[in-house]
Amino acid sequence: MRRTRGEKVYNVVNIILLSVFAFICTYPFYYLIINSLSNNSLSAAGDVNWWIQGFHLENYKTVLGLDGLAQAAWISVARTVIGTVLTVLASAYLGFMFTQQKMWHRSFWYRFVVITMYFNAGLIPMFITMKNLGLTNNFWVYILPAIVQPFNIILVKTYIESIPASLQEAAEVDGAGTFTVFWRIVLPMCTPILATVAIFSAVNQWNSFQDTLIYMTDSKLYSLQYLLYTYINQASSIANSVKAGGSVTALASTATPTAIRMTVSVIVVLPIMFIYPFFQRFFVKGMMLGAVKG
Template sequence: MIATSEKRKQKSKKDYLFHICNYAVFALLTFICAYPFYYLIINTISANDLSANGAINFLPKKIHIENYVQVFKLSGLGRGILISVARTVIGTVFTVMASAYLGFMFTQQKMWHRKFWYRFIIITMYFNAGLIPMFMTMKTLNLTNSFWVYIIPAIVQPFNIIMVKTYVESIPPALQEAAKIDGAGILKCFYKIILPTCKPILATIAIWAAVGQWNSFQDTLIYISDQKLYSLQYLLYTYLNQANSIATLVKSSGVQSVANLVTQQTPTSIRMTISVIVVLPILFIYPMFQRYFVKGIMIGSVKG
């Protein structure tokens, strides 16, 4: 009995030490991941002269929000936000629905030439025509200088279809068979049985699609020349490249004529404020879907 109790004490000490090391490592990793975002935020609300000199590292100093006020006054920013929000919402909905429906249909044995169409879509993961043919295709379809150039090319995503197909195959076939016995057709099975069951994998795909749409700016660079259709990310991309001239312009404006060094715009303040504006929406949206993320990845992963 004494030997057993001593072993338990030794084991509990080892477990206790393991947990301490485990928490310490994960705390360090969390700090490493979170600090860059924290660093950006505290530098955007601190004195711009201190921020430009690299004096803001852990705590904000001389807090103000003038950086955000001035950045949101930049030309076309409001319209760019509307375009980016619209493309993110609409694009995510279309991508999720297309991935869900195609992934479901590729599990149906009665689908006409199911294997051929599945392989036809999957092969696009490995072969790409390139930029010039893609541009010519978009131009032929009259999608250049159109809002739908943000949406249509991103609807069918082969990897997302694979994830949904694998997830649907993990659902007991008895559910669909019972619905068919009760008279449900393919569409009713999809909307009543599959969609409610596939929430984890669809939430995972929604995160990927939303992040991809929100962060995208190259499609604007390639296909859009109409300034009314510029996305927020493209505008901020141009502003980042022109931070020096924008800072000079803001300084010379009437609003900044009496500003002191604390709120006077610098290239560093412009770059950091723009970076925060781009990142914050994703930081707020991601936790809403996080509870589905791990489950969706694990169950929807490709099985050998």
């Protein structure tokens, strides 16, 4: 099909604007990576901007050798996997139940859940509640408070409402109960929206560190993000200890506060960046279909 001059100009401008936007989004990550792999003295001076200079991996050896990192990584992986699975299941089931006309006081319970998006008791009452429940210095404080997420429930509910009601009616005619309809009919059809919820939950769990700061004093239960957050704040002392220890003698690979911060940031960001592309196609589809009805 022959395009008009105006359409060609529009396409060119559109491509340029989107390319600039993509560059703005990706450059900070690229900048972190090249500086974590470059000559530390050049990185500290701000001379590494476009490509790696003086490639080395000593920064990663230094950071990965820090005390407690393996245990913290295990805690973060465990909370992300368990928390995501439970959140997805809870969001799917509650979203499904809120579409059922026969649910007892359905409108009241739905509004009761939604209103929590706008109001909360605050930090101190929350801490007191968690302490009275025995969840301080307890791994499950990472999981239980995050299972029921009103926004995720709204997404799933809206998506399920777009599924033809005749499917459930046919299953009920064949003798299927409410849970059977949910597990065998509705849940398999909700893959796109559940993948969307899984991304939201996984990112929140992986990036969270404030719950560790508030509820944990046992270092064995520190999450990776909290541990690396403390290392970022202590980057200068870590760099000085590495220098004093004499484990790295080359100037190019001598740890600096800037190098420590860059490397820690890369370690935190990369895992979730590798996971996201696998869910991207479901994410877009789920968000679009979940927004069809209000």
